[in-house]
Amino acid sequence: MSDTPNNTEGDAQAPMLEPPTGSADGSLDADERRRAHDIWVAGTEEPDWIANATDEGAQELLPRDIDPALQIQRGIAVDDDFIDQPTITEDERQILNMGPQHPATHGVLRLHLELDGETIRRVKPIIGYLHTGMEKTAENLTYMQGGTNVTRMDYLSPLNNELCYSLAVEQLLGVEIPPRAQAIRILMTELNRVASHLIWVATFGMDIGALSMMIYGFRDREAILAFFEKVTGLRMNHNYIRPGGVAADLPEGWEEDIDGIFDIVGSGLDDYEDLLNRNPIFLDRTRGVGVLTPEEAQAYGVTGPAARASGVNFDLRKAFPYSGIEQYEFDVPLGKHGDTLDRYLVRMEEMRQSLRIVQQVLETMPPGDYRTDDRKVTPPPRKRIDESMEALIHHFKLFTEGFKAPAGEVYQAVESPRGELGMHLVSKGGSKPWRLHARTPSFAIVQALPVMLTDQIVPDVIATLASLDPVLGDVDR
Amino acid sequence: MAEESTPQEEPQETDEAAEEAVARVLPDDRILAGLAEPFPNVVFTSFEPLAGPRQDTATVSREELISFVEAVNDAGFETFIDVCSVDHLNRKPRYDVVINLLSMQHTKRLLIKVGVPGDDPTVQSISSIYAGANFYEREVWDLMGIVFEGHPDLTRIVLPDEWEGHPLRKDYSVGSVPVQFKGSHKSS
Numbered sequence: 101m102s103d104t105p106n107n108t109e110g111d112a113q114a115p116m117l118e119p120p121t122g123s124a125d126g127s128l129d130a131d132e133r134r135r136a137h138d139i140w141v142a143g144t145e146e147p148d149w150i151a152n153a154t155d156e157g158a159q160e161l162l163p164r165d166i167d168p169a170l171q172i173q174r175g176i177a178v179d180d181d182f183i184d185q186p187t188i189t190e191d192e193r194q195i196l197n198m199g200p201q202h203p204a205t206h207g208v209l210r211l212h213l214e215l216d217g218e219t220i221r222r223v224k225p226i227i228g229y230l231h232t233g234m235e236k237t238a239e240n241l242t243y244m245q246g247g248t249n250v251t252r253m254d255y256l257s258p259l260n261n262e263l264c265y266s267l268a269v270e271q272l273l274g275v276e277i278p279p280r281a282q283a284i285r286i287l288m289t290e291l292n293r294v295a296s297h298l299i300w301v302a303t304f305g306m307d308i309g310a311l312s313m314m315i316y317g318f319r320d321r322e323a324i325l326a327f328f329e330k331v332t333g334l335r336m337n338h339n340y341i342r343p344g345g346v347a348a349d350l351p352e353g354w355e356e357d358i359d360g361i362f363d364i365v366g367s368g369l370d371d372y373e374d375l376l377n378r379n380p381i382f383l384d385r386t387r388g389v390g391v392l393t394p395e396e397a398q399a400y401g402v403t404g405p406a407a408r409a410s411g412v413n414f415d416l417r418k419a420f421p422y423s424g425i426e427q428y429e430f431d432v433p434l435g436k437h438g439d440t441l442d443r444y445l446v447r448m449e450e451m452r453q454s455l456r457i458v459q460q461v462l463e464t465m466p467p468g469d470y471r472t473d474d475r476k477v478t479p480p481p482r483k484r485i486d487e488s489m490e491a492l493i494h495h496f497k498l499f500t501e502g503f504k505a506p507a508g509e510v511y512q513a514v515e516s517p518r519g520e521l522g523m524h525l526v527s528k529g530g531s532k533p534w535r536l537h538a539r540t541p542s543f544a545i546v547q548a549l550p551v552m553l554t555d556q557i558v559p560d561v562i563a564t565l566a567s568l569d570p571v572l573g574d575v576d577r
Numbered sequence: 578m579a580e581e582s583t584p585q586e587e588p589q590e591t592d593e594a595a596e597e598a599v600a601r602v603l604p605d606d607r608i609l610a611g612l613a614e615p616f617p618n619v620v621f622t623s624f625e626p627l628a629g630p631r632q633d634t635a636t637v638s639r640e641e642l643i644s645f646v647e648a649v650n651d652a653g654f655e656t657f658i659d660v661c662s663v664d665h666l667n668r669k670p671r672y673d674v675v676i677n678l679l680s681m682q683h684t685k686r687l688l689i690k691v692g693v694p695g696d697d698p699t700v701q702s703i704s705s706i707y708a709g710a711n712f713y714e715r716e717v718w719d720l721m722g723i724v725f726e727g728h729p730d731l732t733r734i735v736l737p738d739e740w741e742g743h744p745l746r747k748d749y750s751v752g753s754v755p756v757q758f759k760g761s762h763k764s765s
Contacts, residue, residue: 228735271626401657401709414681526663537661547712
C-alpha cells in the first residue's frame, strides 16, 4: 500500500522533483519553475502555461469577426453559401479538430471545423505535415537524377510527375522524342491514371461505408502495378520516364499483359457500377454533397476531374496536348452538379476513356527507338562501352556530371489524375535546375475545401474529401 | 556537402543569354494586344517550345501589378493556376514572382512576372482578385520570404511557425539543419 503511488490523491504530493532553489523567499514565478523542472508537474501549471501548450500559433482559428479567411469566403469573387445566423450564441459553437492522423484525411491533412450542432460553419485546412522540401532538393540534383525526386511527390501517379518533369527539361534542351517513346509514355501515364482512380474508388467506397470497394479497388490496381513492375522494375516511384525518352523498352509479351489488364479492370468497373450506381445509401451519401460551382473551381484553381464534375469543360490533354496524345481518340466526361456523385461518375468514365487510349496505343504502337539518339542526353549503348574508351568516358560523365541545359524558363503542365500538374523550371545553363517549382493539383483542392464544406454536416466532410482525392504528398511536397 | 550545395556560381551574362533565347516580340494575338495597349510599360515575351503551344510572359512592374492583373482577369483569364517565385541571387531585382493564369475560353496561358528587389521583398497580393492565390502566396512567403501586402492571412503554411529563414532562398544553405518542432524552443 505504501509503495504504490496513490493516484486518487491527485496532485497533492506533487511536485515530486527536487524543489528548485529560487529567490530568497523561495517563491518562483511560472517561467522559473518551468525552467527548473523542465517538465510539467501536475498541479503546478499556471494558466498561461496551459494556453501556451495548446495554442495553435499562427494556425489558430481566429474569432469570427476578425477571421480574414472568412472575409475572402464571403467576398464577391466567389459566391459562397455561408449563412450567418446571429441568433446562435458563441456557447453553442465548438471547434473540432480533425486530423492530422484521421484515417479519412488520406494522409496528414488537418482541418479545424467550427461546428454549430452538427453543421459546419467554418473550415480551416492546415497542411505541411508532409513537407519534405522537394523543390529545394531538386536544385541539388542533376537533370538526370531529378526524376527520382519528382516521382515521389504524388505517390499515386508517379509516372505523371516524371512525364511532366521530363517534358519541361526537354523543352529547355530542344530534344526530339521518337514516336515509340512518346507512345510508351502515353501508355504508361494513362495506365497510371487508371491505377490512381482505382485507388480512389477503393478509398472513396471505404470512406462512405462501402467497405468491399476497398478490396476490389486494390485488387484490380494490383494488375496494373504488376505490369509496371515488369516494365520499370518497381511498383511505385519508377523513375521510368526520363529526359530523352524512357528508361527501357517494353518487355516481351507486353501486349498480352495489357489484354489481361483490360479483362480485369474492364469487368471490374462494370461490377463497381452495378454495386454503387443504384445503391440508395451510396446515392444519399453523395448526391448534393460538397458542391463546387464552376466559378469557384476556376477562382480557386481546382482542375481535373473535380472541376470537370462541376461542368468546367477543360482537359489539358485536349487543350494543350503533350507527348502526341492528340492522335488518340477519347472523350472528356463532364458533370452537371459539381457534387460528390458527379465526381464519382466523372472518374469512373475517365477510367474507361483512359483504357480506350491504352487500347489505341496497343494497336498503333510504332516501332523504333525508345529514347532519343541525341548523345548529349542518352548514354551510349552498352556494347559501345566495351569497345570504345570515349563511350566509356561519355557514359561516366553523363551519370556523374549530367548534361547541361541551356538557360531558360519554361512552364510545362500535364493532366495528372488529380488535375493540372505543372512544373516551372528555371535553368541558368548548369547541369542542375536553378529552380523547380511544382504546381500540384491537390494543393488547390485542399485550398478550396472551405467553400465546399461550409454548411454541411460532419459526415459529409468525409465523403467530400474522399471524392476530391487529394494526395498529401502532392500537397506538401 | 554544405560547401557543395551553395548556389552554383552564375555569371551575370547568362541572364542576357536567356533573354535572347526568348524571342522579343510584340504580342501578335488579339487578346494580348488588347492588354498591351493600355499598359505600355509591360514587356511581352514569348517562348516557342518544341511541342505544345507558345508560352507568353508579361513582365510587369510592382506598381502596375494590381491594375494589370485586373485587366487580365477582365480579358478572360478566369482560372487561377499558380504563384511561384524564383531567387536569381545576383540579379537586380533579386526575385521574380511568377503568376500563372489560364483562360479556358481562349485556351491560353499567361505568365505574369514581377521583379522584386532583395532589400525590399514586398509585392501586392492578388488574392482579392483570384481567391485561389491565398495559399500560394502563403507558400511563397513561407519558402521565399516575399511579403504580399494586403494578403488576409500571411502566415507560414508548410513550415512550422517558429522556423527561422526562408529555405528556397539561394543564400539559405542546405547543410544540416537542426530539426525544429513546434514548441521545441519552449522546453529548454
